[in-house]
Amino acid sequence: MSVGGPLPAALERDDLPERAAMLLTYVWEETVRPYWERRRRVLEADVVARTAQVSQGGWAAVLDSLRPGTRWIGESRFQVNLHAVPPREIAAGAELLFMPVTPKAGWVSWEERERYAIVYPCLGVLAEHHDRRPVPAGLGALMGTARARVLLLLGTPMSTTQLVAVTGQGLGSVGRHLRVLLDAGLVERRRAGRSVLYLRTAAGEVLVDASATGGEVLVDSSATGGEVPVDDASAPGGVVSAAASARRRRRVRPARDRNGHERSGTRRSTGSPRRSTAIMTITLTDQDQHTLRLAGWGAVFLMSAADAAGSAHKAGTQGSIALTSATGLVGHVLAKAPKGVKYGKNVAELADQVLPALTASIGLLKQQAPEEADNFRRTVLVCVEAAQQGRPNPTTTEMARKITEALDAA
Structure with a gap:
């Protein structure tokens, strides 16, 4: 289109408005309308997610995370990209719109000096085409395709609104699926400020992995120093069994006493006697x-609280993801957040509970399994680093120091 001067000769025609309308209609009917329902759900879910982020870390947290290159500088200044261009002054009373789009791109647009728009990509977990990923046949047959898809999606923490957006299922259907998965111990929920996020548990991970490999899980003992945990630490009585083994496929069955009754809280690995x-x-x-759970999850909450002036929501989310990625005995225990804990009304009361728990956790693990004490310490420090998001500030740095001192005090 011509920006200045006369129109090109090809556009000098009486039917130009009609032809332009026909072109726009074609674009809508062929490229937008067939996918609009899903795109609309994704856009609405992104707005909800960003609104929740505002309540956690303020507008600065939202602006910093819109797209690479955007950040709130302060003093009424907002950086929109990394280009070395002169700043643009926005007149008082001008409109500034924030517009999510599903493509992984963003840009800035304006109309005269009265209207401006920051166009940014939706959150990655929303914009991905999850509906194009097939559900494993075995998993779909076990729990139904719709419920299995929800379980697959929860490898990343997601809210109910986000699940509705990416699955296209109704709110009631998603809620019922989550209730069943929660009761079965396959997912857990955790609160991040005013939002409730759902995530697969260790049991859910095992089920998904098994369905992807035809029902068998390949255990790599070299990744865990020769020790392969084979049960959940939340078993009755709190007894966890682990066996050193070469890399091989294994079955797990309950151990039984001399009368044939299953021993409560214990599982024993079986396989070739010559190799175990x-x-x-x-x-x-x-x-x-x-x-252990109070200490691990409490450390994440402390880092999130310390970053209240920055991006507390993102700090909590990144720290939680790192925590639930732990392996070994520690990973089994930390897969579930502590229940019924009152963390107090301020950071000081929270620290009074968490810091002593960190020291106590290292102490009790050293008595039974020194290698798990090291595993727990590394896990917590990874969570602390993840929560800082590569942008430590004096407050988070000081909190990280206190957490490290508590771990080393045992």
Whole structure:
């Protein structure tokens, strides 16, 4: 289109408005309308997610995360890209719109000096085409395709609104699926400020992995120093069994006493006697597990609270994801957040609970499994680093120092 001067000769025609309308109609009917319902759900979910982010970290947190290159500089200044161009002054009373789009791109547009728009890509987890990923046949047959798809999506923490957006299912249907998955122990929920996020548990991960490999899970003992956890630390009595083994496929069955009854809280790995070694049993009481969970999750909450002036929501989310990525005995215990904990009304009360729990956790693990004490310490420090998002500030740096000191005090 011509920006200045006369129109090109090809556009000098009486039917130009009609032809332009026909072109726009074609674009709408052929490229937008067939996918509009899904795109609309994604756009609405992104707005909800960004609104929740405002309540956690303020507008600065939202502006910093819109797209690469955007950040709130302060003093009424907002950087929209990384280009070295002179700043543009926006007149008082001008409109500034924030417009999400589903493509992974963004730009800035304006009309005269009265209207401006920041066009930004939706959150990546929303914009991906999840509906194009097939559900494993076995998993779909076990729990139904719709419920299985929800379980697959929850490898990343998501809210109910986001699940509705990416699945196209109704709010009631998604809620019922989540209720069943929660009752089965396959997913868990955690609160991030005013938002409630859902995420697969360790049991959910095992089920998804097994469905992807035809029902068998390949255990790589080299990744865990020769120790392969084979049960959840939340088993009755808190007893967890682990066996050192070469890399191979394995089955798990309950151990039984001399009368044939299943032993509560214990599972034993079975396989070729010539290839297995001695069983190592670590006994953690319910209180021990509660202490570990209070310490691990509490460290994430402390880092999130310390970043209240920046992006507390993102700090909490990144720290939580790092925490639930832990392996070994520690990973099994930390897969579930502590229940019924009152963290206090301020950061000081929270720290009074969490810092001593960090020290106590290292102490009790050192008594039974020194290697798990090291695993727990590394896990917490990774969470602390993840929560800082590569942008430490004096407050988060000081909180990280206190957490490290608590871990080293045992």
